[in-house]
C-alpha cells in the first residue's frame with residue numbers, strides 16, 4: 001500500500017513518515033505543497049495532507065484531486081475550527097487530524113479508512 | 117468585545133496551546149511564568165532582545181498582528197529533537213523548519229480556541245529568523261504581549277503583536 005504525505009514542513013513530514021514506518025508502511029511518497037501532491041498522487045492508496053501550504057493549499061488540492069479520484073484523504077492541520085472541519089469534509093476529506101497530535105493516530109486512520 | 121477581554125482570552129489561549137503543542141509533539145513539560153504587556157504605541161523602534169531563533173507567523177482578518185516564538189539554540193534543538201526522536205548538534209534546516217512548524221501549531225491552536233469565542237482571523241505561512249541575539253522590531257501602533265515559559269529544555273518566550281486598528 002502506498003501513502004502520500006503532503007506538508008510544507010519537512011519536520012512534519014518526517015514525523016508522519018516515522019509513524020507510518022513504525023506501523024509497517026514503507027511505501028511513502030512525499031510532497032511539499034498541493035501542486036506537488038497533484039503530480040505525485042498517481043498510484044497512491046491513501047493521502048495525509050496539511051491545509052496551510054504555499055503554492056497550493058491543501059483544501060484546493062483536495063478539491064482538484066476529488067475531480068478524478070475517490071481514495072481516502074485525511075487532513076492533518078492546525079485548522080481545528082468547526083467551520084474549517086466542515087468545509088474540508090464538504091470538499092471531499094474523509095477524516096481529520098488536528099495538530100498537535102500523537103503521531104500514531106495516523107495508523108488508526110489507515111485502519112479505519114482502508115478495510116483490510 | 118472589549119480590548120481587555122480580548123487580550124486576557126488571547127494570553128490564556130496561547131499559554132494553553134503552547135503547553136499542549138510541546139507536550140504532545142515534543143514530549144516536553146512546559147510551565148508558564150506569566151505574561152506582561154508592553155505598550156509599543158508610540159515607539160516604532162521598540163526592539164525585543166531575543167535569543168538565537170524565532171519562528172514568526174502573521175495573522176489577518178478580524179485582528180491583524182503576528183505571533184513570535186523565540187528559543188535559544190539549545191532549547192530549539194531539544195524541542196525539535198523531541199519531535200523527531202533524535203538529537204541535534206547544530207541548528208540545521210530541520211531545526212529551523214521545526215521551529216516554524218511549532219509556531220504554526222501554537223498560532224493555529226490558539227486560533228481555534230479564539231474562533232470559538234467569535235474572534236476570527238487567518239494565518240500566514242510561518243517563517244524563521246536566526247542569529248544570536250537577533251532583534252525583531254515591533255510594528256508601529258501595536259500592542260505587544262510577552263509570555264514567558266520554563267521547560268526542561270530551557271526558558272523561551274512567545275510574543276503576540278496586536279495591531280491597533
Ligand SMILES: [Mg+2]
Nearest residue numbers: 008050052053
Ligand atoms: Mg503547513
